[in-house]
Amino acid sequence: MTDGIIIQLAPLEAVHLRNLIDEFLALLAEDDEHDDAVGRLTPTPYPDDADAAREYRDSTRADLLQRRERDAGRMNAALDSLSADVDPSSPTAVTAQPLRIPMADVDSWMRTLAAMRLVVANRLAIDSDDDHDPADPRFHVYDWLGYRLDELIRLADEYDAMAS
DSSP states (O other), X not given: OOSEEEEEEOHHHHHHHHHHHHHHHHHHHHOOTTXXXXXXXXXXXXXXXXXXXXXXXXXXXXXXXXXXXXXHHHHHHHHHHHHTTOOTTSGGGXXXXXXXXXXXXXXXXXXXXXXXXHHHHHHTTOSSGGGOOTTSGGGHHHHHHXXXXXXXHHHHHHHXXXXX
């Protein structure tokens, strides 16, 4: 048994995922405290106490955003091998290839996929499943990130079951 899980990912998917991660990293770098999407990434446990919420935000926000940046950077590094020099017109660009994610990085992947999905949900005003229109093509990225997150959770659970 190897130390990690293996996902199947087409090189073109890796390119798109890297683009999303780069956009996510740019959002984190802006750290706009008035951006609702960033607010969803740094929630407060004190929504009814403005002073406590501000104190909590001031003491935790930078660390939380830095961890999100590190997590996203780990994903980008893992995707390097699949996303380099992809010719979108080549049949191999859409042919799934194995990508091993070390167990030490699986949580980083899960946190990043979930965080990017939160940002997309914020931008599309998705608060519940009722707000999601599967016929609207703008929601495909949200669905795809959810699919990839579900896949990672399933594979990590299988790995844990085999390791036990």
